[in-house]
Every structure is written in structure tokens, then in C-alpha cells.
Amino acid sequence: MKKTILSIAFLPFLFSCSNSNSETEEQSILLSEAKNAVAVIDAKSGSKTTGKVDFMESDGMVKITAKIEGLTPGSHAIHIHEKGDCSAADGKSAGGHWNPTNKAHGKWGISPFHVGDIGNLEVGEDSIGTLSLKTDKWCISCNDANKDITGKAIIIHEGPDDFSSQPSGAAGPRIGCGEIVESTVI
Incomplete structure (x- = not known):
């Protein structure tokens, strides 16, 4: 009889462990469905600019989070450029703005604009600029030439984007x- 009571008392514990494992498995599946990418920013043109730009794709949306340091106070343009090549001392090896749909340069979200026209970082006296936005106009390693950001480059400019000068915002x-490279950890 004692064995039966002990077994019955043990059942709720088994079910709670089972539910806990199920929830953990669901969370793991959700995390495995998310894709991540990162761009580690190195200084160019004699600057002291460094930082990191993280990308996370989930449910058809890509979230970008940028934290850039070593900037002068004010506005600094941030764009996606067409080539993931940062080998040149002046960053020009990254090519022009990423513009697979051949739109005029402009301000993000106000037509027309390149899908690489992210905008400006606002930098305070601490020399740090941050930016965050979400979009369905990008994807990570999806093999869609009009949306795939992987293999492109993030460029930080010395000055602000004026959102009108062609082709790059002066x-x-x-x-x-x-x-921008695919990453397993963000």
C-alpha cells in the first residue's frame, strides 16, 4: 500500500517535469527558427570608430540594433553597402549603397529610398551612437537578392545623411x- 501512495504522490512531479521539458523544447524551437547576423565595425579613414551591429530575424521581421563608439557628437549616416569587403583603408571596397531595386536615395520609410538607407546615428558627448529598428524589407541568408543582407557591409559615415543628395546622401x-555575417549567437 505504501508503494501505491508513493507512486500516486510522484505523478504530479512527473507531469510537471514533462510540461517543463515541453516548454523548454518549444523555446528551443523558437530560438532555432530565429536567424542572427552581426557586423563588427572597424575604424576607417583614420577614425577611432568601433562598434557592433546585430541583426535578428524572426517571423519575417529583421531587427537591427547598432551601438557605435568613437564618434564625434552630432549625426552620422549609417548604411548597408553592396559588398561585404572592408579591406580598403577608406572603406570604399564595400562599394556603393545596397540598392537592389534601383530606387532613388532617400529617408528610410519615406518612398523612394534604397533598402540600404538606414538613416543617421545621433551621437552625444559620450561619443556613442545607437540605433534600433525592425523591418520586413530584409532577411538573413534567405537567398533573395532584393532582401538578403548577408555578405553586405555596414558603413558609418563622418557626417549626416541629408536624405536627398544622389546617390548617397552627401x-x-x-x-x-x-x-554582415550570419552568426549563431547574438
């Missing part, structure tokens, strides 16, 4: 560059 020299 933002000045490239002071930071990082290739």
Missing part, C-alpha cells in the same frame, strides 16, 4: 566598416 568619408 554623408562624407566612410569612418567605419563591418561585413
Whole structure:
């Protein structure tokens, strides 16, 4: 009789462990469905610019989070450029803005604009600029030439994007560059 009571008392524990494992498995599946990419920003054109830009794709949306350091106070343009090549000292090896749909340069979200026209980082006295946005216009390693950001570069410019000068917003020299690569950890 004692064995039966002990077994019955043990059942709720088994079910609670089972539910806990099920929830953990669901969370793991959700995390495995998310894709991540990162661009580590290195200084260019004699600047002290460094930082990191993280990308996370989930449910058809890509979230970008940028934290860039070593900038002068004010506005600095941030764009996606067409080539993931940051080998040149001035960052020009990254090519022009990523513009697979051949749109005029402009301000993000106000037509027309390149899908690489992210905008400006606002930098305070601490020399740090941050930016965060979500979009369905990009994807990570999806093999869609009009949306796939993998293998492109993030460029930080010395000045602000004026959102109208063609083809790049008259933002000045490239002071930071990082290739966008798929990542397993964000």
C-alpha cells in the first residue's frame, strides 16, 4: 500500500517535469527558427570608430540594433553597402549603397529610398551612437537578392545623411566598416 501512495504522490512531479521539458523544447524551437547576423565595425579613414551591429530575424521581421563608439557628437549616416569587403583603408571596397531595386536615395520609410538607407546615428558627448529598428524589407541568408543582407557591409559615415543628395546622401568619408555575417549567437 505504501508503494501505491508513493507512486500516486510522484505523478504530479512527473507531469510537471514533462510540461517543463515541453516548454523548454518549444523555446528551443523558437530560438532555432530565429536567424542572427552581426557586423563588427572597424575604424576607417583614420577614425577611432568601433562598434557592433546585430541583426535578428524572426517571423519575417529583421531587427537591427547598432551601438557605435568613437564618434564625434552630432549625426552620422549609417548604411548597408553592396559588398561585404572592408579591406580598403577608406572603406570604399564595400562599394556603393545596397540598392537592389534601383530606387532613388532617400529617408528610410519615406518612398523612394534604397533598402540600404538606414538613416543617421545621433551621437552625444559620450561619443556613442545607437540605433534600433525592425523591418520586413530584409532577411538573413534567405537567398533573395532584393532582401538578403548577408555578405553586405555596414558603413558609418563622418557626417549626416541629408536624405536627398544622389546617390548617397552627401554623408562624407566612410569612418567605419563591418561585413554582415550570419552568426549563431547574438
